[in-house]
Amino acid sequence: MTLAAVAGRAGVAVPSLYKHVSSLDDLRRSVAIESVTELTRVLAAATIGRAGPEAIRAAADAIRDFAHRHPGRYAAAQVAPDGSDPADAELAARAAETLTVLSGVLRGFGLPEDELVDAIRMLRSAIHGFVTLELGGGFGLPDDLDRSYAVLIDGVIAGVELLAR
Incomplete structure (x- = not known):
């Protein structure tokens, strides 16, 4: 993404963009904030009232x-905020909301507090890896991807249950 490309797609001159964003980094941060906010809304709506394995699924x-419908937004939502950069404060706040939703999903397993971050990282890494390979055409075998995905999520659930012991 470049400011020139964004300006071209928006049908405006590059200098006009500077009325709204100060730099390419500022634009990327804004896209990340909107993407994380939207992903959090989707997650909250999908998991409300659910617990245990059903909530993880x-x-x-x-x-x-979300990744399939909005691959660019999904990618933008994967950027971790820099906690030492005041410009990332809003992104950090939105990311914390996402972690709150995921923590709620995983708390239903009775995880000790010190295992919660590990469980969130395991869940995110598994899904992200699968989705990234899937969207990038990395699964060339003719076998059913949905079945493989279900097996992966069952494995994540088993891993969370193991952490909860």
């Missing part, structure tokens, strides 16, 4: 569906 499906 709903969260995973919501993330996968």
Whole structure:
């Protein structure tokens, strides 16, 4: 993404963009904020009222569906804010909301507090890896991807249950 490309797609001159964003980094941060906010809304809607394995499946499906529908926004939502940069404060706040939703999904397993971050990282890494390979055409075998995805999520659930012991 470049400011020139964005200006071209928006049908405006590059200098006009500077009325709204100060730099390419500022534009990327704004896109990330909107993307994380939208992903969090999708996650919250999918998981509300659910617990245990059902909540993990709903969260995973919501993330996968979001990535398929909005691959660019999904990619933008994967950028971690820089906690030492005041410009990233809003992105950090939106990311914290996402973590709150995921924490709620995983708390239903009775995880000790010190295992929660590990469980969130496991869940996110598994889904992200699968989705990235899927969207990039990395699964060349003719076998059913949905079945493989279900096996992956079952494995994540088993891993979370193991952490909860």
